[in-house]
Amino acid sequence: MILAMPTLEIPTTGIYLDDRGYRRYSAGPKRYKRVHRDLMEQHLGRPLRRDEHVHHRDENKLNNQEHADGMWNLELLDESTHNAITARQYWYLKKNGLLEVRNGL
Helix, strand or coil, X not given: CEEECCCCCCCCCCEEXXXXXXXXXCCCCCCCCEHHHHHHHHHHCCCCCCCEEEEECCCCCCCCCECCCCEEEEEEXXXXXXXXXXXXXXXXXXXXXXCCCCCCC
């Protein structure tokens, strides 16, 4: 589900990058929560279910704002759809030599 860019306050302080490259809160009641999941919950007005995944459409884990098409870069997907999209993106990047090499792998 691609959404229009909401008017949410995106935090800039009290944030750190986790070991997988996602922004997380470093203090307060949301400590350790991933920012992109929190933003989606704020937008929906409810907590996310365990089977709901928040996908970064441009594959940039740091972009919780606007996508190039003017819509929100975050979209809500079910687990199987998210896994299929992620697998296709990985295959495309690997096939075209665009996959970033990490940790010597």
